[in-house]
């Protein structure tokens with residue numbers, strides 16, 4: 183690690199206050215170019231602790247930048263991992279307040295819920311499917327705290343991978359009932375299709391993103407607990423939204439899930 187404990191705590195406080203006050207910031211590596219991956223995840227962990235210390239629950243995990251479309255959109259090459267806090271959850275068909283966010287975008291995703299714990303190293307698609315209780319459609323609302331979404335990967339990891347809100351719903355089905363590679367998705371904004379894709383856009387198979395997360399946590403002596411909701415990553419590019427927009431994700435054989443954006 184290159185940063186001391188005080189700097190990590192200060193950066194976590196800074197990024198979390200940007201999140202809570204819907205205020206943007208230049209990327210933190212501008213001031214701390216020596217920051218390494220361990221520092222980045224330590225800052226994310228410190229944000230997580232700030233939330234749990236205030237009584238929030240961590241209700242899920244996420245993988246981000248898992249599709250070529252997203253990697254190309256953001257000019258990066260590696261997936262990243264973050265957490266979902268209880269106040270990020272929007273009820274199906276519910277409202278998401280844009281005044282609480284900086285510059286929200288939506289991503290169509292497949293969400294997994296585990297039945298058994300998953301631990302790396304060596305976690306693979308087969309282990310993920312065997313440990314998955316069900317999969318269901320999910321929309322992630324990302325909201326990088328970095329000005330104009332200009333960042334590098336370490337800054338993104340520290341910022342909890344731009345996690346802000348999410349909704350899951352539609353028809354939950356056992357992973358064995360569907361080929362997650364060929365499953366088709368359509369993302370609609372205000373009734374118009376704006377993005378299309380298939381599950382294979384996520385690392386060839388969305389379960390591969392969950393395996394990568396388990397291996398990432400395993401390297402840190404952690405695991406994905408049983409009963410965890412995990413967003414596997416955007417299948418397409420992220421789509422910008424504003425107050426008044428209504429977004430629906432349709433997933434083949436799994437129904438639809440949606441939310442509305444209000445001021």
Ligand code: 0L1
Nearest residue numbers: 246247324326338343344
């Ligand atoms: O969930 C995601 O793929 C977002 C990762 C962070 C990068 C971004 O803000 O687009």
Ligand code: MG
Nearest residue numbers: 289322415416
């Ligand atoms: Mg995402």
